[in-house]
Amino acid sequence: MGKNARIEHFTRYSKSGVEVNKMNQLQKIICVGSAFVGKTSLSRRFTLNTFIHSYIPTLGVSWLTKTITLTPEQLNENLSKKVYTDPLTVRTSIWDTGGQEMFTYLRPKYYVGASCAILVFDITNQSSFDDIEMWVNEVTSKCPDVPIIIVGNKFDLNEARSISRDDILNYTKLHKFDYVETSALSSYNVDKLFYHASRLSIQYGDETVKFRQNYVI
Numbered sequence: 001m002g003k004n005a006r007i008e009h010f011t012r013y014s015k016s017g018v019e020v021n022k023m024n025q026l027q028k029i030i031c032v033g034s035a036f037v038g039k040t041s042l043s044r045r046f047t048l049n050t051f052i053h054s055y056i057p058t059l060g061v062s063w064l065t066k067t068i069t070l071t072p073e074q075l076n077e078n079l080s081k082k083v084y085t086d087p088l089t090v091r092t093s094i095w096d097t098g099g100q101e102m103f104t105y106l107r108p109k110y111y112v113g114a115s116c117a118i119l120v121f122d123i124t125n126q127s128s129f130d131d132i133e134m135w136v137n138e139v140t141s142k143c144p145d146v147p148i149i150i151v152g153n154k155f156d157l158n159e160a161r162s163i164s165r166d167d168i169l170n171y172t173k174l175h176k177f178d179y180v181e182t183s184a185l186s187s188y189n190v191d192k193l194f195y196h197a198s199r200l201s202i203q204y205g206d207e208t209v210k211f212r213q214n215y216v217i
């Protein structure tokens with residue numbers, strides 16, 4: 001199944017299909033990473049603009065959506081071959097997965113048809129960064145060429161960080177993954193992350209861009 005066909009397939013089965021079909025694109029952005037790194041917090045900050053201090057583990061997968069409009073400037077950034085002259089309204093759907101080990105067999109079933117993958121670690125937790133390779137393998141086993149954004153979350157705790165930005169950038173440069181540091185607590189770079197994920201989803205659908213570019217926000 002081609003990339004556009006995958007997106008259309010998903011559109012047909014969406015809850016509010018009629019309305020969605022009027023829009024130009026429906027996007028499936030998957031959010032993965034070890035437990036406690038802040039995947040749910042980032043998804044909730046982007047879609048609902050809320051933050052919960054207590055930890056409520058995600059049991060399996062949860063789903064949040066938000067409709068956004070990208071300007072031509074936002075759409076044309078990042079080497080797209082297609083030139084956009086008008087704004088584009090898209091419905092992002094964020095598939096937030098549980099990072100706990102007990103969901104290892106369940107999670108990959110939800111990766112099929114993704115238009116962008118957000119791989120999150122916690123900048124104060126070295127082992128969550130060490131796990132990134134495992135997450136890359138889990139995602140690419142189902143979606144071999146999906147655009148990947150690595151996210152270092154909890155930037156509000158920057159003073160307590162355990163992985164240097166240089167070490168992270170060496171890794172992301174080597175694999176040509178995009179990289180952004182965020183804070184779901186302070187909102188830092190959260191919109192930028194999801195707008196970038198949305199732009200990559202559009203370009204992935206259009207097949208107009210070479211992926212794995214090491215774009216750093």
Ligand SMILES: Nc1nc2c(ncn2[C@@H]2O[C@H](COP(=O)(O)OP(=O)(O)OP(=O)(O)O)[C@@H](O)[C@H]2O)c(=O)[nH]1
Pocket residue numbers: 033034035036037038039040041042052053054055056057058059097098099100153154155156157182183184185186
């Ligand atoms: N200081 C700080 N804490 C955060 C941030 N993001 C999340 N947290 C906290 O970290 C804990 C875990 O956040 P979650 O969003 O539930 O983590 P998760 O990655 O979804 O975890 P699983 O669902 O188990 O995979 C919670 O107590 C959050 O309040 C952040 O940017 N800064």
Ligand SMILES: [Mg+2]
Pocket residue numbers: 039040041056057058096097098099
């Ligand atoms: Mg969660």
